[in-house]
Structure formats: structure tokens, C-alpha cells
Amino acid sequence: MRSTHVIHRHLHQLPPVAVAGDGVWITDAQGHRYLDASGGAAVSCLGHGHPDVIAAMHAQIDKLAYAHTSFFTTEVAEELADRLVATGPEGTSHVYFVSGGSEAVEAALKMARQYFVETGQPERTHFIARRQSYHGNTLGALAVGGNAWRREPFAPILVEATHVSPCYPYREQLQDETPEQYGQRLANELETAIERVGRNKVIAFVAETVGGATAGVLVPVPGYFKAVREVCDRHGVLLILDEVMCGMGRTGTLHACEQEEIAPDLLVVAKGLGGGYQPIGAVLAQRRIVEAMTAGSGFFQHGHTYLGHPVACAASLAVQKVIERDGLLAKVRERGTQLVQVLHETFDGHEHIGDIRGRGLFWGVELVRDRATKTPFDPAHKLHARIKREAMARGLMVYPMGGTVDGRYGDHVLLAPPFVASEDDLAIVAERLHGAIQAAVPHS
Numbered sequence: 001m002r003s004t005h006v007i008h009r010h011l012h013q014l015p016p017v018a019v020a021g022d023g024v025w026i027t028d029a030q031g032h033r034y035l036d037a038s039g040g041a042a043v044s045c046l047g048h049g050h051p052d053v054i055a056a057m058h059a060q061i062d063k064l065a066y067a068h069t070s071f072f073t074t075e076v077a078e079e080l081a082d083r084l085v086a087t088g089p090e091g092t093s094h095v096y097f098v099s100g101g102s103e104a105v106e107a108a109l110k111m112a113r114q115y116f117v118e119t120g121q122p123e124r125t126h127f128i129a130r131r132q133s134y135h136g137n138t139l140g141a142l143a144v145g146g147n148a149w150r151r152e153p154f155a156p157i158l159v160e161a162t163h164v165s166p167c168y169p170y171r172e173q174l175q176d177e178t179p180e181q182y183g184q185r186l187a188n189e190l191e192t193a194i195e196r197v198g199r200n201k202v203i204a205f206v207a208e209t210v211g212g213a214t215a216g217v218l219v220p221v222p223g224y225f226k227a228v229r230e231v232c233d234r235h236g237v238l239l240i241l242d243e244v245m246c247g248m249g250r251t252g253t254l255h256a257c258e259q260e261e262i263a264p265d266l267l268v269v270a271k272g273l274g275g276g277y278q279p280i281g282a283v284l285a286q287r288r289i290v291e292a293m294t295a296g297s298g299f300f301q302h303g304h305t306y307l308g309h310p311v312a313c314a315a316s317l318a319v320q321k322v323i324e325r326d327g328l329l330a331k332v333r334e335r336g337t338q339l340v341q342v343l344h345e346t347f348d349g350h351e352h353i354g355d356i357r358g359r360g361l362f363w364g365v366e367l368v369r370d371r372a373t374k375t376p377f378d379p380a381h382k383l384h385a386r387i388k389r390e391a392m393a394r395g396l397m398v399y400p401m402g403g404t405v406d407g408r409y410g411d412h413v414l415l416a417p418p419f420v421a422s423e424d425d426l427a428i429v430a431e432r433l434h435g436a437i438q439a440a441v442p443h444s
């Protein structure tokens with residue numbers, strides 16, 4: 001093994017050295033090329049090396065690389081906020097810029113808490129979220145996150161949160177239940193949880209609009225989020241939607257919640273906001289939240305050194321302008337239809353593919369040992385890790401993960417190709433993924 005001073009994700013493995021990126025491809029130091037079918041972790045919505053984004057970053061660096069937000073604002077931060085408010089869910093009035101998804105979730109949690117402090121309800125101290133969710137790795141985000149494996153070592157130092165069921169129809173919708181009835185049952189479960197925690201005790205319900213990394217793209221059933229919104233409103237509980245992974249065009253609309261026909265109180269975005277060109281995340285806040293802070297203490301009691309970083313805002317602004325100029329949301333919907341078609345053609349008869357689910361260019365493939373019983377593979381086999389290795393060996397980047405079912409059992413592969421992928425690229429993805437899965441599944 002090459003020597004390294006970097007704490008890599010795995011301390012017994014060294015990843016290949018990435019040296020170049022163009023379009024949907026990343027090239028390593030050995031000259032191997034990898035088709036980036038997951039956009040890293042659903043980040044690279046414009047692929048790599050987009051000339052407009054790079055030019056915008058150069059221009060900003062030449063003008064002003066950094067100015068601390070306790071002294072100045074910048075034109076790019078203002079312009080990006082104007083754009084996000086204009087295109088945000090109804091009622092959005094302001095944006096808070098941070099450097100990534102976890103930071104954005106932390107900011108949303110604190111803003112929600114401060115809203116109740118400002119409005120005379122300091123007894124609201126509790127968050128409710130869902131099992132099998134992922135909201136980031138900082139302590140607050142990890143506390144609301146519902147992935148058992150990620151939480152376990154840190155559980156004793158996490159703030160208390162209650163977790164209710166995810167919306168996971170493949171495994172948890174009952175046979176005699178319609179999708180609508182299932183969604184209503186889940187909303188009832190949330191209401192029961194709010195009542196159990198106590199009257200006026202809950203700050204917010206936190207959920208990914210389309211569940212992402214930890215359960216492999218969980219698409220909400222029709223009516224679920226409308227019912228959730230009603231429950232939250234009935235109990236004065238804020239709704240925080242985490243669209244770090246599923247937002248900013250990934251599901252075919254700029255925000256995933258548009259398709260649910262609801263607006264959250266706080267919307268959290270990152271990843272596709274900057275497309276990986278710079279680290280950036282944001283909280284889109286409803287007017288009443290900001291008005292409460294304005295009328296109360298007059299500030300949001302939070303802050304980081306790199307809030308609203310001008311180069312990050314410039315990159316993000318360029319990414320968002322390209323998406324609009326090139327009609328990429330329509331492209332996501334068109335390519336999404338092609339992707340699901342090729343996935344079904346490739347995997348429908350496959351004995352180990354239990355479910356194919358998703359929206360736009362955001363798809364999950366859940367693997368099972370037995371399709372009839374939906375029994376997952378033995379976690380000791382580490383199927384997800386094997387698939388990733390086999391895919392890389394075939395020049396393909398996908399985002400597989402284990403623990404799909406309950407944090408321990410289950411495996412899935414997440415696909416989130418760049419919005420600029422061609423139909424031919426998608427065919428290569430399906431073919432190489434098929435090869436990787438064939439090589440990775442245990443043959444008894």
C-alpha cells in the first residue's frame with residue numbers, strides 16, 4: 001500500500017488518485033476512466049469540468065476570494081439568495097448559506113429551536129425524525145438521523161430524538177392497504193409520537209422528502225407529506241425537509257417537495273446546489289421564521305467562518321443558471337424515464353433484484369437473497385462493498401450501501417447520474433452495473 005498521511009474513509013484501503021474530470025467521467029492517475037453514475041454521492045449534477053462554472057469561479061476569485069460575513073455581504077451571495085427565494089417553495093423569504101449538508105441541517109435545527117424561543121414557547125425542545133434516514137454526521141444531524149449503525153457509537157452523546165417509521169412501501173406497506181392508506185397510517189403514527197412526547201414539546205419533524213443514502217431512494221406514497229403537513233400544523237410543529245440529496249433538480253423538479261404539493265417551514269439543500277464545484281449548503285426559510293427572529297433578538301444565534309463564501313456562491317449561481325439555461329430539469333425527467341426503462345430491461349428477471357424505485361435521475365436498486373420472501377443477504381457478505389469494488393473495476397461509480405432494511409440488514413445501490421448524461425451513458429451504466437452485481441453476489 002502507498003503510504004499516506006490522510007485519514008481516508010477506510011484505514012486499510014487506499015482509494016485511487018483522481019486526477020481529472022470531464023463530463024460524466026473521472027480519470028485516475030493510472031489513466032483508468034470511471035463513468036460517474038452516482039455523481040459522487042448525488043452531488044455532481046453538471047458532471048465534471050463544466051466550463052461555465054469554472055469561468056464563474058475564476059472571475060469571482062479574481063475579484064474577491066473571501067470576505068467575512070460579520071463585516072460584509074457580497075453581490076454573489078445576494079444574487080444567489082434572490083434566485084433561491086424566487087424559485088423556492090411558496091412563502092420562502094430568506095436563505096442562510098453554509099458549507100455543506102450537515103452544516104445546513106444543524107442550522108435548520110437551531111433556527112427551528114430559536115423560532116420557538118423567540119415566540120415564547122421555550123418548552124419545545126424535542127425533534128422527531130424517521131428511522132432509516134440520513135441527515136449528516138455532525139452531532140445534531142446524527143441525532144435526528146435514523147440509521148442505527150451510524151448512531152450507535154455516538155448515541156450516548158446525542159441529543160434525544162424520537163424516530164418514527166420511514167415511508168418504505170416495498171417492505172412496510174401492508175397487503176390490504178392502498179398507498180394512500182399507508183401514507184395516512186404513517187401520518188397517524190407521527191401524530192401519536194407528537195402526543196406521546198407531550199403537548200407543546202416538539203420543535204419539528206425532520207424528513208428527507210425522498211429518502212436517500214441509507215435506505216436507497218424511498219419515494220413517498222401519494223398524500224403522505226400532505227397528511228404529515230396537516231399533523232404538524234395541528235400541533236404547531238415545524239416541518240423541516242432535508243433535500244440535501246434529493247433536491248435541486250435531482251427528482252425532475254427544482255425541489256422534491258413541489259411534487260408533494262407542500263411547503264416545509266425550513267428546506268435544507270446542499271450537494272446539487274453547488275454541483276461539487278464548491279462546498280455549499282443552504283437553509284431556505286419561510287417568512288414567519290425570519291420575522292420572529294427579526295422581531296425578537298434581531299439575529300440568528302449561529303455562525304461559521306465560511307458562511308456565504310463568495311467563491312462557493314459564485315459556483316452555485318453558475319450551476320443554477322446552467323440548469324435553467326440548458327433546460328436541464330426537463331432533461332432530468334426525460335433521462336429519468338430512459339434510466340428506469342433500461343434498469344427494468346436489465347434487472348426485471350434478476351433473481352436478486354427485489355425493488356427498483358426512484359424519481360427523475362435518482363434511483364435505488366434493492367438487492368435480496370430471495371425475491372419471494374424479500375430476505376436480504378447475510379450482512380457478513382458485505383454485498384454492497386463488493387458491488388462497489390466490482391463496479392470500480394469495470395469503470396463505473398455507483399453508490400451502494402448496506403443496512404437498507406434496519407441499519408444492519410439489506411443492500412442497495414444508489415444511482416444519481418449527472419443531468420448531462422446521455423442515453424448512451426445510461427446504457428453503459430446498466431450494463432456495467434449488471435456485470436458488477438453478477439460478480440459480487442454469492443453463488444451457492
Ligand code: PLP
Pocket residue numbers: 041100101102103105134135136137208212213242243244245246270271
Ligand atoms: N442530508 C442528507 C439527506 C444527505 O444525503 C447528506 C449527505 O449525504 C447530508 C444531509 C449531509 O451532507 P454533507 O455530507 O454535505 O454534510
